[in-house]
Amino acid sequence: MTRTARLVATLDAPLPDPDAATVELVRLRGGRTALVQRGDDEVVVQPLDDAFQPLELIRFPAPWTQRFGTCAVSPDADVVVFAGTHALRAVAPSGATLWEIRHGCWGCPASHDAFEEYATDGRHTYPEGGSAGFSPDGSLLWAHIRGPLAEGGEPDARPVDEWLLLTPEDGRVLARVDARAAAAGSDHVPHPDPRQMGLSIGEGQDGAPMRWGRWDGERLTVEYFEGLDLALLDVSPSGAHFMTVSHDQDKLALYETASGTRVVEWDVEESVPRHPDAEPENDEVWPAWDWAGGFLDDSTVVAGTVWQDEEWGEGRHWLVARGSAGPEPLVYPGPGPGPVTSSPATLGAGHWYTHSEDHRTLSVWTLGPR
DSSP states (O other), rough: OOOOEEEEEEEOOOOTTSSOOOEEEEEEEOOEEEEEOOOEEHHHEEEOOOOOOOOEEEEEEEEEOOEEEEEEEOOSOOOOOESSEEEEEEEEOOEEEEEEBBBBBBSSSSSSSSSGGTTOOGGGGOOOOOEEEOTTTSOEEEEEEESGGGGGSOSSOOEEEEEEEEEETTTTEEEEEEOOOSSSSSEEEEEESSSSSEEEOOOOGGGOEEEEEEOSSOOOEEETTTOOOEEEEEEOSSSSSSEEETTTTTEEEEEEETTTTTEEEEEEHHHHHOTTTTTTSSSOOOOOOSSSSSEESSSSSEEHHHHHHTTTSOOOOEETTTSSSSSSSEOOOTTTTTOOSSOOEEEEEEEEEEEOOSSEEEEEEOOOOO
8 A cells, every 4th residue: 555645835945045954844832833944154943834834034143153063943933052062052033142051072172162263173174063952841951962061170081972951041950961972963852741852872883872861850860772773763742652763774663762662663674665666686675764754643653765765766755653564655746846855854743844855945744645
């Protein structure tokens, strides 16, 4: 069987700059969504109405250019926290710095007081980095940094990745733990309960350690999933399960959040058929799950095999339901935004989105009738 996607909306990137980052959709408070795009000089946030139509654009001046870190938008779209190479900085639309926390440098063993100290230093051309993530209600901010904090003394010979829990209004550190990683980058994956957060860490070829944090109001505890290399992709709308793809891209799985126990797993070679456009005589054709996708509802996820498929032809997306026999192919209507040009990213409530080939257009989808 196949399922057909139905186009809900097509949205253009807010920034005309072709060098601006890929436009993304993020979830705001109350189930709303917003377009977010990072340029060198600013981050633009454009909330959408219930029909995914753009509302007024909000601009946040950036303290450093986009290759020096990531950013997180608050659930009310009134603050952006920049997770930079040497500091976390919260910025208002006026450009005012609400607070800043300096930490160890992602690009070298030193600490820095300001971006200008290394902005033109060739050793910092391609720094590693961390990330920040707000809880869905905006009450907590989680941040993955290169330690130590500025008040924590000089860096050790071996830099330590730390995971912080902060108060978003003033940057006060509530808790800090060793992330036990050597990150090239990371992403925060929020849980509906603001006291829980997932952290997906990329170490390049070395692995993909995943962390799960829980805050009881006094102490931050972390589940480290030792021995597993898992890219954490999404959390179900109820928070009961989370979705992962293994670092080597052969296993897509759902885990029970409360226990950390794997509930179901789909091996890509067993569940995804050979690409139809691959040469019949080629015995080295294999699919691989994308490090992308997520939940449409509590029991159904959308996933992709685009990364490997594109070696042979058009990329493919799959609908995978807990308890089903296996993935169902997703078919996109044409002409228009199809065929598949990117991996899928989900929004919950039955919606997901894809990017055009030039990453300048974003298409929102839902499932059509069977």
